[in-house]
Amino acid sequence: MTGAAGSPIWHPFTQHALQPQMIPITRGEGAYLHAADGRPIIDAIASWWVVTHGHCHPPIVRAIQQQAERLDQVIFAGYTHEPAEQVAAGLLDLTPPGLAHVFFSDSGATSVEVALKMALGYFRNIGQLRTRIVVMQHSYHGDTIGAMSVGARGVFNAAYEPLLFDVAVVPFPAEGREQATLDALAAICERDRPAAFIVEPLVLGAGGMLMYPAVVLREMHRICRAHGVLFIADEVMTGWGRTGTLFACEQAEITPDIACYAKGLTGGAMPLAVTLCSEAIFAAHLSADRGRTFFHSSSYTANPIACAAASANLALWRQPETRARAAAVAAMQQCCLERFRYDERFSDLRRCGTITALDLHAEKPGYLADVGPKLHGIFRDSHVLLRPLGHTIYVMPPYCVTSEDLDTVYAAIDEAVDRVL
Incomplete structure (x- = not known):
């Protein structure tokens, strides 16, 4: 069963001329979504990377x-509430040491906007003229202007180019070319005296699930520290066990100056995001001068219901069995990926924690590869939710997924690729 073609809804990242009908979903449970016609669908990408423990996970639902x-709901300017206080305290207990303050927002993109404003506000308030931002090639941080x-x-934002500010770019640290990235970052830091470097730690998500080692992340952090450049870790996707540790920065043994968390913050049940920062950044905004206030807000900042979901999620991550389950999924993912190890249809098989990805040989690589929508359509018919990034197929399931579920997912990949080729 598909949604009515005449629906007034404009869906995200959807070309309605090519996909005029949607699949109505009536409920979710564990690793499955259930369509209105009764079909169970394995959610192999955690519904855009947000669902961690499973759909409608009972402890979070109860909270x-x-x-x-x-x-x-309550205005969060001048007021507070227990769920928000619990989440803030819980985050500071679980995140890398040295992060000291928590600013709430409602999406990953917004948490990044907050991070950028914190960085620029910090340097303005301490009297240094630093405004340039350094980014990594192929990165993606959201769809708001900042x-x-x-x-x-590229294709994601070409129409909006007049609104975008200029940045400095370092190349992605592809295998064998890591030093070029580090040299470029050091050169920009010395020449431009930028305010901040923002990066997705270990895995670049929408850029194609590109992966690089923790030693490179650690060295990029060291270079920024040496030049007084704030290090912003966008862990919107990489947080909450995705890369094999609770947060990706743990593997590099670093603490960012600013960190962005969202998606799995509530286990995927509610929209909520946070931006954490060091004491120095908060202190630079602390003043009797109201002009140094951090001017950012949204109407639903720290919504109590969303915070209750996040608090329940944090409680789950304090339990050893939660981390053990994520580790088990990582191991299962590696086993499943091995079936394609010597398959000439694919290249660059890779895994980081619970995330696997592989590239399909295609005439037109990249996000707009024609093979992507074809594969997506076949997966839909196979009752598997997979949404390739062009010619890149990736699997990022909830942690309640079973080995049988994953066998079904990878069998669907095998069959779908056979059909499109």
Whole structure:
């Protein structure tokens, strides 16, 4: 069953001329979504990378229900509430040491906007003229203006180019070319005295699930420290166990000056994001001069119901079995990926934690590769939710997924690729 072609809804990242009908989903449970016609669909990409423990995970659902009966919403300027206080304290307990303050927002892109404003506000308030931002090639940080500005320029944002600010770009540290990235970053830091370097740690998501080692992340952090450049870690996707540790920065043993977390923050149940920063950045905005206030807000900042979901999620991550489950999924993913190790249809098989990716040999590589929509359509018919990034197929499931589920997913990939080739 598909949604009515005449629906007034404009769906995200959807070309309605090519995909006029949507699949109505009536409920979710565990690793599955259930369509209105009764079909179970394996959610192999965690519904755009947000669902961690599974759909409608009981402890999170209970927390949402209980909070909705007590306090649904309150202005967060001049007021606070227990769920937000619990989330802030819990985050500072779990995140890399040295992060000291928590600013709430409602999406990954917004958390990045907050991070950029924090960095620029910091240097303005301490009397240094530093405004340039350094980014990594192929990066993606969201679809608001600031987030697009620090992401890769191309099909995602070509129409909005007049609105975007200029940035400095370092090359992606591809295998064998890591030093070129480090040299470029050092040169820009010395020449331009930028305010901040923003990066997706270990895995570049929408850029094609590109992966690089923790030693490179550690060295980029060292270079920034040596030049007084703020290091912003966009862990919107890489956080919450995706890369094999709770947060990707742990593998490099670094603490960013500013960190962005969203997606799995509530286990995927509610929209909520946070931007964490060091004491120095907060202190630079702390003043009797109201002009040094950090001017950012949204109407639903730290919504109590969303915070209750996040608090329940943090409680789950304090349990050893949660991390053990994520580790088990990582191991299962590696086993499943091996079936294509010597398959000439694919190249660059890769895994980081619970994320796997492989590139299909295609005449037109990249996000607009014609093979992407073809594969997506076949996966839909196979009752598997996979959404290739052009010629790149990736699997990023909820942690409740079973080995049988993953066998089905990888069998669907095998069959779909056979059909399109």
